[in-house]
Amino acid sequence: MVKAEMLEHYRISCEKIHVIHNGYDPSVYYPLLTEARLKLRSKLGMDNNDLNLLFSGSGWERKGLLFTLKLVSSVKIRKNKVMLWIAGIGNEARFRKISEKLAVSTNVKFLGSINKIAKYYQTADALILPTKYDPFSNSCLEAMACGCPILTTPQNGASELLDKDKLIDPNDDMINNHQINRFIDLICGKSPQKVCPDVNQYDLASEINNYLILLKQHDD
Numbered sequence: 001m002v003k004a005e006m007l008e009h010y011r012i013s014c015e016k017i018h019v020i021h022n023g024y025d026p027s028v029y030y031p032l033l034t035e036a037r038l039k040l041r042s043k044l045g046m047d048n049n050d051l052n053l054l055f056s057g058s059g060w061e062r063k064g065l066l067f068t069l070k071l072v073s074s075v076k077i078r079k080n081k082v083m084l085w086i087a088g089i090g091n092e093a094r095f096r097k098i099s100e101k102l103a104v105s106t107n108v109k110f111l112g113s114i115n116k117i118a119k120y121y122q123t124a125d126a127l128i129l130p131t132k133y134d135p136f137s138n139s140c141l142e143a144m145a146c147g148c149p150i151l152t153t154p155q156n157g158a159s160e161l162l163d164k165d166k167l168i169d170p171n172d173d174m175i176n177n178h179q180i181n182r183f184i185d186l187i188c189g190k191s192p193q194k195v196c197p198d199v200n201q202y203d204l205a206s207e208i209n210n211y212l213i214l215l216k217q218h219d220d
Contacts, residue, residue, distance in 0.1 A: 001157040002135050018214055022136050023207030024145045031147030032122045041123045051075065051082040051188065054124035054148070056117060056139045060090030064130030066098065071128060073102040074177070075184060087111045087120060121146035126187050130168055131156050144199045149187050161197055
């Protein structure tokens with residue numbers, strides 16, 4: 001995505017741009033076996049009968065929390081037991097009021113800043129990040145490494161790792177309703193790991209090695 005933007009706005013040869021994605025630490029971000037996952041969900045206060053959705057990030061306006069709350073309202077109509085876990089820093093008072101207006105205040109938990117977010121990626125049924133712009137969301141990569149399915153926008157560079165049916169457009173309600181319904185049916189019908197793409201090739205060591213290879217090429 002960023003490469004396409006550079007080609008559009010700057011006079012630069014395509015051959016001079018090398019894309020190296022962000023990396024993640026596999027010793028921190030990894031999927032749990034079913035028994036361990038259920039035990040951790042219980043420890044975090046998640047009801048295993050709920051559809052537990054996660055929103056992670058600060059700068060809630062840009063990251064799309066408003067759209068996420070509307071999504072929860074829509075999902076609640078289909079599946080009453082849904083909970084949105086919100087990790088990060090933002091205008092909590094404002095979004096609490098919005099959740100009340102959307103009648104989802106009891107379906108939302110504000111977690112504040114979380115130092116060790118991996119446990120939520122490992123336990124959530126899906127990460128929802130309808131960002132307006134993100135060069136490449138670390139949250140999405142780390143969540144996928146934990147086996148957590150992602151629903152995001154084409155304006156997120158991490159969308160390059162996803163099938164198109166995992167993408168939504170905050171400006172197109174018709175497409176969104178179809179995509180969201182399909183996504184919810186998918187994650188409710190299968191274990192999260194089976195829905196999530198394999199991102200092993202994006203581990204931090206591999207990406208650092210890609211930088212070293214590129215630097216060596218330029219030295220030669």
